[in-house]
Amino acid sequence: MYSEKVMEHFRNPRNVGEIPDADGVGEVGNPVCGDLMKITIKVEDDRIKDIKFQTFGCGAAIATSSMVTELAKGLTLEEALKISKQKVAEELGGLPPQKMHCSNLAADGLRRAIVDYLKKSERMDRIKELGLEKELEKMEKGELDDHGELCEGV
Amino acid sequence: MYSEKVMEHFRNPRNVGEIPDADGVGEVGNPVCGDLMKITIKVEDDRIKDIKFQTFGCGAAIATSSMVTELAKGLTLEEALKISKQKVAEELGGLPPQKMHCSNLAADGLRRAIVDYLKKSERMDRIKELGLEKELEKMEKGELDDHGELCEGV
Amino acid sequence: MAYFDYANGCPVDERVIEAMMPYMTDEIGNPSSVHSLGLKARKALDDAREKVSMLINGAEGDIIFTSGATEANNLAIIGYGMRYKRKGNHIIASSIEHMSVINSCKFLQKNGFEVTFIPVDRNGIVDVEEIEKSIRPDTILVTVQHANGEIGTIQPVEEIGKIVKEKGVAFHVDASASLGKIEVDVERMGADLVTLSSNDIYGPRGVGGLFIRRGIRVQPIIVGGGQEKGLRSGTENVAGIVGFGKAAEIAKEEYKEEARREEKLRDELIARILEIEETYLNGHPELRLPNNVNVRFSYIEGESLVLSLDMEGIYASTASACTSKTLEPSHVLIACGLKHEEAHGSLLFTLGKGNTEEDIDRLMEVLPKVVERLRMMSPLYRKSKGG
Amino acid sequence: MAYFDYANGCPVDERVIEAMMPYMTDEIGNPSSVHSLGLKARKALDDAREKVSMLINGAEGDIIFTSGATEANNLAIIGYGMRYKRKGNHIIASSIEHMSVINSCKFLQKNGFEVTFIPVDRNGIVDVEEIEKSIRPDTILVTVQHANGEIGTIQPVEEIGKIVKEKGVAFHVDASASLGKIEVDVERMGADLVTLSSNDIYGPRGVGGLFIRRGIRVQPIIVGGGQEKGLRSGTENVAGIVGFGKAAEIAKEEYKEEARREEKLRDELIARILEIEETYLNGHPELRLPNNVNVRFSYIEGESLVLSLDMEGIYASTASACTSKTLEPSHVLIACGLKHEEAHGSLLFTLGKGNTEEDIDRLMEVLPKVVERLRMMSPLYRKSKGG
């Protein structure tokens, strides 16, 4: 089912854990659907200095989380925002079709962590610049990410 | 499919052939249905002195023909008329259900041979006594035996 | 290596393979052929039919061989429903039936039938009173599995059979998961149609059967040359059917002792797994297949558990193997009232002839570590621990 | 012993058995299981699918594995018909299709379809013009077999495929009898659905397949866990499918040479049989499967011929093996215009890998005597000779 690369990340996930005094926190997914992810980031000079994840979910969920943290580490916020689900899947050598949407959430989690950081550091201008107002709105309303609606269990 | 007894009669059919100056001849079946039998008998003192058969048909048709000739040889006409299809099948150790009706004609052939003998020897009284008028009527009209109607091919 | 996935895939018994082999190489007659090789093939089918019948006390009916339990369930439910739809178009099924039963019911729904799905309790036992209450004048069939392949729960089929019979309704029992594990006696069950599976008793895959009680009719779902008394066309898979027969013969002889052995392993395994904190048993604690262990671990997800065990050469599964595209958790666990996240965290171990004490030791060496590792990765666990 | 009944039962190639064996004993994962044994099983299925696809030039579609050709024909015709019944409810079939096709058509008839059966000529060639004329705006499917298993006649499927495609109608070809005997190329045929059989190419029984061209949809006839992309539920018979794949691989490599060999034997056999007086060939003299010899002997009946040959260790048959309860002669021969008594007197020899010159010598030693003996017993023969 899974590519070797997926299994490699599943076996040896990078950057597992939680940054204690994180600058930004992003949470996506819903345990009801079988997937929940939490991304914590440390930012310095608009660059992702450190990043960690925690994931409840299937093999794909864990591997994509790991891959996203690896891709994002060291990037500027703007660069990090460009990491798409597609990119994550590609870097992992592909994902089974039924896993593409539900278990490939980590890019969304990273986005939310970045929004959270910008919000906490009161940089609404930057949020606007980067077109992240909608995401912020959703987060403030406690709305689920898109994926939540896909999950029939909710 | 067939019992050992059926196969034995098929392999070594008794009384194959045609009595040249037969006293009675009975024909049943229809090649269209895949079965045709001809029974010839020689009668002496109302007893079947000799009997022979010819059959176009499947294994069951040949075996039942052979069995009927074996059963009938030496019997009085009255006794011979009591040989039923059921009896023939039993003596052969049973027949497959789909072969019971269409391929088990020889008893009918024997019956017709007896009627033919009685008719030829102008013993209409005996025909009446033995309840064979209907059979005679059918034969004179050239009607098929019951089996002909069973056969969808006709 | 330790294999705990017997419910999803069984090796074929060596004696079964031996019995099958001649029918692949030499005894290749078609059972419909008139010649003696055909006759031998026909006899082999009859012989297998007899052996399967003996295993289930099936003298009062006939076995129709199919390509597996799924097809047999389709033939039983769709075949019976379509045959008798003039008599009534309501059928009743438990809510934890295998998908082949559920989807056969749904097929009938699309063809004008009404289906009542009966709930089960937390242990997976079907609500018998509710079945009784649901039977209406237009009910023609009740279908309840003998045991569930996923949670192992054994249903009170005898009791249900009595009720159903009293109401003059036909009773179908899917015994695929129970055959060769516990007693399957079609008379005691009072069943009219019983689904059987070959691979579950160490016979080959691609073979199954449907017991049909004398007097009960079904409409075929595969039509053609009229094999299997017109109820299942297609050249008979003689080697496979012979294998199923041999497997049934062996099962009759050996299953009770093996079940006792597996039951002990099962109980030990359950006890040891439940020592892991926040771990719970799914299914009924007693009315349970002797080879079934289904547990859930809070905070973690089943597939990642399966993959983690796989890395250590231990084979388990999340649920009954079907190719769910929706990523939804098992409908069986949800029907038992588990929350979605609980269902997602469930793991299924099914034991078989090959399992030993050592397998369990090996598993228990690995499992607690794997659970711990995944929990440490899980945001839920941290939260619950006051994160 | 001399076996001439390959069309009704083939031995499984030893290399095929060897390929299957691991999947019965060790590689027992369920293709739907997540762990690595499941993955191996899944890969084995994909690999088999690829091999079967290669044999038929099937890259433009997919293979759905079934329990045999009969099920594949049901899936193609009933499955396509029920899926597209809103588009139209007329289908067209030749009148010499296998019973699994004919009865699938009849199933559709009972469900509101109209079926036009197209006549064939004395050699069994379907009337192509008649097909063209019969296509109406509500025609959704045309089904014509590639070759007939009984009389061996090969149909002009390419020509038919072109006509059918021009009219925008789907085209189903039953290639069970032709696969591995002559070239089966789904592209050249222009076929959308193609039925395949494993045993006919020395694979195991109980396995078959349906090629489905990309974009073509069918409704499943067996429902459940959603295996085979939802089109054929039930745990996959992995060993059987692997065997089919291996058989396809071998066939691709070897069938042409073997066909040439069998063709020579066939021609010799036909020539020698026709030396027996009042003996005639059924089917087409040239457009004929390389392994098919179907002849009729005046004045005698086929079954008694088969039994007589059987006594000498020679295995032949009367027709396609199906369990006809009616004792009616082959619908194929009747459709070719034979009289019933001619059809009853027909005999089928089908050659295979095991046959040699010696088999033919052995047969020809026995056959004339057997024919003579049965003719001497036949009242028809005596009559014709002036009795």
Ligand SMILES: Cc1ncc(COP(=O)(O)O)c(C=O)c1O
């Ligand atoms: C209770 C039950 N019924 C039916 C089936 C279907 O069996 P198969 O996939 O072999 O057709 C299963 C398979 O796991 C089962 O557990």
Ligand SMILES: Cc1ncc(COP(=O)(O)O)c(C=O)c1O
């Ligand atoms: C042309 C054709 N189609 C279909 C079939 C059915 O094959 P099976 O009985 O293996 O399902 C046959 C079998 O002889 C055949 O010759």
